[in-house]
Amino acid sequence: xxxxxxxxxxxxxxxxxxxxxxxxxxxxxxxxxxxxxxxxxxxxxxxxxxxxxxxxxxxxxxxxxxxxxxxxxxxxxxxxxxxxxxxxxxxxxxxxxxxxxxxxxxxxxxxxxxxxxxxxxxxxxxxxxxxxxxxxxxxxxxxxxxxxxxxxxxxxxxxxxxxxxxxxxxxxxxxxxxxxxxxxxxxxxxxxxxxxxxxxxxxxxxxxxxxxxxxxxxxxxxxxxxxxxxxxxxxxxxxxxxxxxxxxxxxxxxxxxxxxxxxxxxxxxxxxxxxxxxxxxxxxxxxxxxxxxxxxxxxxxxxxxxxxxxxxxxxxxxxxxxxxxxxxxxxxxxxxxxxxxxxxxxxxxxxxxxxxxxxxxxxxxxxxxxxxxxxxxxxxxxxxxxxxxxxxxxxxxxxxxxxxxxxxxxxxxxxxxxxxxxxxxxxxxxxxxxxxxxxxxxxxxxxxxxxxxx
Ligand code: F6P
Numbered sequence: 001x002x003x004x005x006x007x008x009x010x011x012x013x014x015x016x017x018x019x020x021x022x023x024x025x026x027x028x029x030x031x032x033x034x035x036x037x038x039x040x041x042x043x044x045x046x047x048x049x050x051x052x053x054x055x056x057x058x059x060x061x062x063x064x065x066x067x068x069x070x071x072x073x074x075x076x077x078x079x080x081x082x083x084x085x086x087x088x089x090x091x092x093x094x095x096x097x098x099x100x101x102x103x104x105x106x107x108x109x110x111x112x113x114x115x116x117x118x119x120x121x122x123x124x125x126x127x128x129x130x131x132x133x134x135x136x137x138x139x140x141x142x143x144x145x146x147x148x149x150x151x152x153x154x155x156x157x158x159x160x161x162x163x164x165x166x167x168x169x170x171x172x173x174x175x176x177x178x179x180x181x182x183x184x185x186x187x188x189x190x191x192x193x194x195x196x197x198x199x200x201x202x203x204x205x206x207x208x209x210x211x212x213x214x215x216x217x218x219x220x221x222x223x224x225x226x227x228x229x230x231x232x233x234x235x236x237x238x239x240x241x242x243x244x245x246x247x248x249x250x251x252x253x254x255x256x257x258x259x260x261x262x263x264x265x266x267x268x269x270x271x272x273x274x275x276x277x278x279x280x281x282x283x284x285x286x287x288x289x290x291x292x293x294x295x296x297x298x299x300x301x302x303x304x305x306x307x308x309x310x311x312x313x314x315x316x317x318x319x320x321x322x323x324x325x326x327x328x329x330x331x332x333x334x335x336x337x338x339x340x341x342x343x344x345x346x347x348x349x350x351x352x353x354x355x356x357x358x359x360x361x362x363x364x365x366x367x368x369x370x371x372x373x374x375x376x377x378x379x380x381x382x383x384x385x386x387x388x389x390x391x392x393x394x395x396x397x398x399x400x401x402x403x404x405x406x407x408x409x410x411x412x413x414x415x416x417x418x419x420x421x422x423x424x425x426x427x428x429x430x431x432x433x434x435x436x437x438x439x440x441x442x443x444x445x446x447x448x449x450x451x452x453x454x
Contacts, residue, residue, distance in 0.1 A: 003453060005041040007032055008118045008138055009131040010078075012045035012064055016052075021059050025344055027368060028131070030229045031445035037061035042121040044114060050074055056121075065117050069110065076106035079305045082134040088308070089168060090133060090160050091269045091363040095308045099169055108137060111177070115141035122149050127452050130181065132156045137173065140180030152452030153181040156226065157365040158391070159191035162198045175199050179214040183451045185224045187365045187391040192223045224448050225395055226366050230375045230440040236348050237376035245349035253294050253353075254332070258418055260295045261354035263347065263369050264361075265302040266339070268312040271360035271387060271404040272299060276319040276335070278360075278410035283327045283334060285411070290327045290334055293418065296350065300341045313339070351376040356417040358385045359392075360404045366391040370399070371436045380429040383417040385410070395435055398428040 013029035014021045023029060035041070042063040047053070053068035069078065080103035089097040115138045118128055128151045130138045139153050165171050175198060178184050186192045196209045206213040211220055236242060253259060260279065264270040276297070283290050299316060303309045320337045327334045342350065351357070357373040367390040374384060374396065386392060386399035393401055402413045420428075 004039055004126040005036055006118055006121045006126055006128050008044045008114055010134040012047055023060050027228050027441045031441040044117045065121055067114055067117050073110050076103045077110040081107035083303050083306050086133045090157050093164055094362050104170055111137035112141055114138050118142055119145040122146055137177035140177040143180035150452055151181045152183040154185045158363055159186055159194045161194050162201055165198050172202055175203055179219050183220045185222045187225050188394050189223045192221050222451055227439050227441045227444050228368055228371045230436045233372055233375035237352055242345055242349050246352045249353050258293045258355045259353050260356045260358055262297040262358045266299040266313055267302055268308050269361050271362050272316050274404045275358045275360045277407045278414055280323045281411035282414055291332055295335045297337045299339050348376050356383045360387045361390050362404050364390040374432045374436050377429050380426040383420050385413055385417050396432055398431040
């Protein structure tokens with residue numbers, strides 16, 4: 001493989017430190033970095049800070065090309081059109097998306113800025129790999145600027161059914177933007193099918209669920225479920241430091257108590273409220289067991305400038321207070337809640353500690369937390385309760401699948417997960433681990449890059 005790769009994503013894989021930069025941990029960067037470090041390439045993205053756009057520089061063997069976002073761009077392109085219009089719309093419209101032209105025009109303008117940076121970074125023969133819902137117009141724009149390069153697009157979130165996409169006043173523009181790529185990839189088969197149907201409906205033309213005609217070109221559609229660096233998670237989980245931290249946490253929480261864990265960005269799509277309600281139901285049904293189980297919920301702050309996120313935080317925190325008020329004792333609070341992020345070792349200690357991992361989104365592109373939990377269970381213990389509406393449910397078939405719209409049903413499954421016969425628990429976990437061992441993020445990146453190249 002000889003092509004340089006130019007990744008175009010909303011965020012650079014970096015964060016500022018006191019004296020420079022550090023690479024932010026993340027599946028995408030760990031998967032793509034080795035390819036770029038070997039063959040050269042660039043990453044076009046935003047630093048996460050308003051008006052912060054230093055000239056291109058090299059960090060960790062990757063040329064970093066910052067794109068400037070002003071405070072107005074953050075308000076209208078990022079919080080507005082990306083996270084107030086497209087995010088809720090693409091997640092089954094579980095919050096009403098807002099449609100404003102004063103958000104849409106900045107979305108177009110910022111996409112053009114990303115495309116221009118990418119066009120400048122691309123040398124003849126390079127591949128452009130554009131990521132996610134914030135940048136759906138970039139493939140089309142880039143195609144016009146650089147007809148000589150091959151372009152791939154990967155959507156990390158779900159692509160909605162045609163009836164939902166239909167609400168978007170700019171549905172044609174987004175579809176045409178995506179069809180500027182040579183390959184458009186989705187997390188699941190459902191996303192690919194939804195996209196194909198929408199393109200045929202709103203743009204006409206020819207195609208199937210595997211390819212679409214776009215003028216004189218053919219665009220390939222593929223499903224490529226993203227994954228994690230499975231080996232890294234497994235080896236960290238087996239490390240001495242994590243082992244010690246698990247023992248200390250166990251002591252703090254009570255050695256005989258079963259631990260149920262939730263870890264999510266605080267987002268209304270994640271169903272944190274559902275699992276807390278289900279836990280409350282379970283405690284009401286089995287009051288005598290309230291002392292035997294503890295629920296840990298880590299909620300990582302996210303998009304706090306969007307009203308629906310602030311409202312969800314209030315709801316979640318209200319629920320935590322209510323459950324502890326109803327079922328807590330002086331010596332034991334059934335829910336431990338933390339609003340903040342954990343460093344990677346602490347997070348893995350939490351995974352190892354958890355007897356049951358609860359992942360209950362109403363809709364999720366993939367959900368890597370589910371895969372991370374599975375990767376950190378060396379003894380095949382532990383149960384994964386997983387929403388059937390997460391992309392991960394297509395692969396992790398041996399999880400205990402739930403419908404997050406059915407709180408009583410989630411409570412039933414939670415109870416079952418806490419009392420799984422050891423043989424069944426091991427068999428399920430072994431099968432789940434095998435899946436994430438075989439399908440890691442490197443395999444995902446390679447399959448996407450190969451598809452873009454040909
Ligand atoms: O799941 C979509 C996604 O954009 C991820 O790629 C990202 O890690 C996460 O949401 C957080 O998004 P933001 O950039 O808005 O903080």
